[in-house]
Amino acid sequence: MPEQFTPERADQLPGPDEILSMSGLEFMQKVLAGELPMAPIGAALNYRLQSVAAAEVIFRGTPGFDHMNPSGTIHGGWYGTLLDSAMACAVMTCVPKGSVYTTLEYKVNIIRPIPSGVTVDAIGTVEHAGRSTGVATGRIVGVEDGKLYATGSTTCIIMTPK
Template sequence: MRQRSYEWSDPRILADAVTGMDGIEFLKRIGTGDLPPPPAAQTTGIVPVEIGDGWARFELEPAEWHYNPLGTVHGGILSTLADTALGCAVHTKLPAGTGYTSLDLTIKFTRAATVDSGLLTCEGTVVTIGRRTATAEASITDGSGRVIAHAVTTCLLIPSG
């Protein structure tokens, strides 16, 4: 049997911090380590790489514990990687005090990913942003640059207060 263990920080640290800064500042502070990664990132191994105005790039090194019963990375893990990049791309465009939630996520898988696929990279980019919703698109590529999956989302923008 194989084992895995990991640690995570209190999620309230992020919940308290997010209300006082705009999305791009918040995400960059996670990337620099000034704020801890969210527990979901610690669980899945999804790592922020670079954040910009209207886009976000994340990476995932496939591991055996990501596998489904068929011996490939589970589609839910790939969906989580895409959802992370998509949502964070939208978050980079939001002012302090505005949150979001995914209304939908559509993902198309184009090839299997395994530990032999190399580092998986997902870049999400905002397509449209309005007063109440935003849309974004993303692609996941393997270590050779081949597309593993592509996805789109619509996010509901939620002003606080």
């Protein structure tokens, strides 16, 4: 499988016509296969796509010093961004060709701090995907220790541009 890649410029991201030409599942599979670029934020926050299936997406990441708040723990924004990516991309796998989606809202419950350098999986699972909304839940789980670090939920809007 080709290596996933991070674009260096905005013009390397897929345009609206390319995005609308495939289903959300096809799009996510192409990102995983390295045929389309990862979201640039993944490089900044040290996470990447791990697996893609219909109604489930997993991102794997390792927070470090650059992701800490002033008190020396991993910033809540890291948890939130990782869970938003996993949950919203899970919804994306249910979006039909010709449609797009975006997050309307999400909620995060941090259960325990992730130690710096610990690798975790963020697992997004679709609970509902209809014509206009998608609902998903997420979990951040330690790869080595199996601990549950955070949970989340999201609602996404699904739209067909005219």
